[in-house]
Amino acid sequence: xxxxxxxxxxxxxxxxxxxxxxxxxxxxxxxxxxxxxxxxxxxxxxxxxxxxxxxxxxxxxxxxxxxxxxxxxxxxxxxxxxxxxxxxxxxxxxxxxxxxxxxxxxxxxxxxxxxx
Amino acid sequence: xxxxxxxxxxxxxxxxxxxxxxxxxxxxxxxxxxxxxxxxxxxxxxxxxxxxxxxxxxxxxxxxxxxxxxxxxxxxxxxxxxxxxxxxxxxxxxxxxxxxxxxxxxxxxxxxxxxxxxxxxxxxxxxxxxxxxxxxxxxxxxxxxxxxxxxxxxxxxxxxxxxxxxxxx
Numbered sequence: 547x548x549x550x551x552x553x554x555x556x557x558x559x560x561x562x563x564x565x566x567x568x569x570x571x572x573x574x575x576x577x578x579x580x581x582x583x584x585x586x587x588x589x590x591x592x593x594x595x596x597x598x599x600x601x602x603x604x605x606x607x608x609x610x611x612x613x614x615x616x617x618x619x620x621x622x623x624x625x626x627x628x629x630x631x632x633x634x635x636x637x638x639x640x641x642x643x644x645x646x647x648x649x650x651x652x653x654x655x656x657x658x659x660x661x662x
Numbered sequence: 663x664x665x666x667x668x669x670x671x672x673x674x675x676x677x678x679x680x681x682x683x684x685x686x687x688x689x690x691x692x693x694x695x696x697x698x699x700x701x702x703x704x705x706x707x708x709x710x711x712x713x714x715x716x717x718x719x720x721x722x723x724x725x726x727x728x729x730x731x732x733x734x735x736x737x738x739x740x741x742x743x744x745x746x747x748x749x750x751x752x753x754x755x756x757x758x759x760x761x762x763x764x765x766x767x768x769x770x771x772x773x774x775x776x777x778x779x780x781x782x783x784x785x786x787x788x789x790x791x792x793x794x795x796x797x798x799x800x801x802x803x804x805x806x807x808x809x810x811x812x813x814x815x816x817x818x819x820x821x822x823x824x825x826x827x828x829x830x831x
Contacts, residue, residue: 560726561771604730604737606766643740643758650759 547582547593548635552601554578562608571612579613580622586631587623598635605644607651615651628652687804690746694800697739698793701761704732705789708765712782719773726771733762747799748808754799757792764788 551559555578556569563572582595617623623631632652636645707728716722740758747754764784769775802808 561773562769563772565774566769566772604734606726606730606770607763608767608770608772611763611767639741640734640737643737643762646755647759647762 547586548596548598549578549582550598550601552599557602558604559602559609559613560606562612566608571609571616574609574613575616579617583617583623583627583631587627591630594633595631596633596635599641599644600636600638602641602644605647607647610644610647611651611655614648615655618652618655618657621657624657625652625655683809684804690803691800693739693742694746694796694803697736697743698796700732700735700739701789701793701796704729704736704765705761705785707732708785709782711765711770712778712785715777722771722775729765729770733766743796746803747795748802750795750799750802753795754792757788757795761785761788761792 549555551574555574559569559571559574561567561570563570579595579597586593586595617628618625634645634648636642707725711725711729714725716725736758744751744754764781765788768778768781
């Protein structure tokens, strides 16, 4: 499954929580990422969820950390699950940094036992 | 006579190659300098953002837009500068991520964000560390050590490619 972040969500995603604006990280995680990842996991992980970030011009770390780091931090998926189910697609060199950052947020997120 | 001419030609060829190498490295240094300027602009915009409690939502949006725009300029050279940092590439990534997280983390673009002086200091600190790394790495970019490494790598690549081609036959 391929999700084009710019056309399927918004080209200028911003903010961490729902209260911060319409196209925030929390909403992207709960409405787009989690359902897609759960479907991929239910299918046995035969198909990856590919997030194409090519159409997005820039991100804030608040959005990226909440959307992607939040998957691990809130105990929704393990890092192992995400490495087999999630792929970030990016062909534009100026967006490579965001691809690397998403990986670092997932790697450094600690599952919050109080949540989830 | 021929021996002397041979030395002159050889010297001229080596001199030409060294000159070309020097020109290419000067362009690399110019790229690093441009990157440092972009980082400084990003740092200024981010500090302006965090050192003010916006009076209106529009003002907050305008300040955040400037942070995003100045950050976009820094991302354009991210892959090239990473390559130029070579053995310090992981350090470069670490400081770049650190600056980005300080500038656009926390309640960035949040509806109830307020002035955050410690974050502004953190941004200045992260920026200074990144700029220092880039400045200190400029010496390595023009060094002969890098020249020899590039030469050895190029020869090794030629040999390994030649070996690979041979296997096709």
